[in-house]
Amino acid sequence: MTALRRNRDFAVLWGGQVVSTLGAQVSGTAMPLLVLATTGSPADAGLVGAAGLLPFLVANLPAGPLVDRWDRRKVLLVSEVMAGLAVVSVPVAMWLGVLTVAQLVAVAFAQGLCLVFFGLAERAALPLIVPAAQLPAAIAQNEARGRAAGLAGPPLGGLLFGAGAALPFLADAVSYALSAIGLLFVRKNLTGGAPPEPLLRAALSGLRWVWRNPFVRTAILLIAASNLVFQALLLVLVVLAQRRHAGPGGVGLMFGIYSGGGLAGALAAARLHRHLAARTVIAGxxxxxxxxxxxxxxxAGPVQLGLVGAACAFAGPLWNVVVVSEATLLVPNELLGRVTSAAMTMSWGVMPVASLLGGYLTSSLGPVGALWPLEAVLLAAAVVSLRVRTA
Structure with a gap:
């Protein structure tokens, strides 16, 4: 078996996504700062954040059957190109003096839509690129990729925004372009090959598969609960850090430390996943x-906030590697796009609601008060996690 590091197609895809994910983290950190600098309203920042996440609710189900049917390599390529064109419109509008919150909502939605198609296509392509025995290691490397970008991206985004509000978005546009160029060198045939059938019927087949598997169903509902909390928490932490006298660089530092915990967790997960049962990981x-x-x-401040976030983020990659690996190996590849889209609709569909919830809770209760409803959700999920049965 070829070592994962010598798998050319995986290396090309992984390397391109290191750059693209870094760019997305840079602009993602800058986006709420730009909205707050433009309008001063946490609710507006929550609206823009919700727009970026809305495609996970409305587009995942129809996208899954299409990804199973189309050439996934082309889906990956077109997604990166279209997202780059959307994000470059932000600095152009800034230079022309016509930037509005409505445009930022549209840009966030376009980027989210491209991310939906890219994520589904990448997940479905991965078992075609790497052998089943190497799938957990590949997922762990993808986790490390995202966490490393999360470590470097927020501080860089904060620093670039401080130097010039347009710079983070220009950097993200360049990262999309570089990733698209890399995808041209993927040689593996990644066509899904699913037979054409009515889109609604195909989408519902993924939902039925998920709902009939008790392990996958419960794991997805728990992921939905944690996604709700941690997505809402992002805006809460931005406002909380600002209330504690952090500027853009401090906000970026906070999220950088936060993501550093995720990177450490991803590196640990690459070794620990072989020694822990899925049920133990989920409950723990x-x-x-x-x-x-x-x-x-x-x-007390951005550093301490980041350290608490880092402790939370350390645990996440182990969850992802263990649960996603087990679920991916259970699903036939010709169904993987549909099943993944159903799972993403259920687990990520809560995130636009979470972004709005973060803005509402922060505006009405303050950033500290907003923490307690989120804690109640996590406690309920922890109780449910004790009842999970593995596949």
């Missing part, structure tokens, strides 16, 4: 999160 991670969230209320 949910209880760790429930125990850590209240510490944000007493953290």
């Amino acid at each position: 991670v949910n209880w760790v999160w429930a125990a850590l969230l209240p510490l944000f209320a007493v953290a």
Whole structure:
């Protein structure tokens, strides 16, 4: 078996996504700062954040059957090109003096839509690029990729925004272009090959598969709960850090430390996933999160906030590697796009609601008060996690 590091197609795809994910983290950190600098409204920032996540609710189900039917390599390529064109419109509008919140909503939605198609196509292509025995290691490397970008991207995004509000978005546009060029060198045939059938019927087949598998169903519902909390928490932490006298660089530093915990967790998960049962990971991670969230209320500044976030983020990659690997190996590849889209609709569909919820809770209760409803959700998820049965 060819070593994963010598798998050319995986290396090309992985390397391009290192650059693209870094760019997305840079602009993602800058986006709420730009909205807050433009309008001063956390609710507007929550609206833009929700627009970027809305495609996970409305587009995942129809996208899954299409990804199973189309050439996934082309889906990956077109997604990167279209996302790059959307994000470059932000600095252009800034230079022309016509930037509005409505445009930022549209840009965020376009980027989210491209991310939906890219994520589904990448997940479905991965078992065609790497052997089944190497799939957990490949998923762990993808986790490390995202976490490393999350470590470097927020501080860089904050620094670039401080130097010039347009710079983070220009950097993201360049990263999309570089990733698209890399995808031209992927040689593996990644065509899904699913037979054409009515889109609604195909989408519902993925939902039925998920709902009939108790392990996958429960794991997805728990992921939905944690996604709701941690997506809402992002805006809460931005406002909380600003209330504690952090500028753009401080906000970027906070998220950089936060993501550093995720990177450390991804590196640990590459080794630990072989030694821990899925049920142990699911219950343990949910209880760790429930125990850590209240510490944000007493953290004194951006560094302390980042350290608490890092502890939360450390646990996440182990969850992803263990649960995603087990679920991916259960699903026939010709169904993988549909099943993944159904799972993403259920687990990520809550995120636009979470972004709006973060804005609403922060505006009405303040950033500290907003933590307690989120803690209640995590405690409920932790109790449910004790009842999970593995596949």
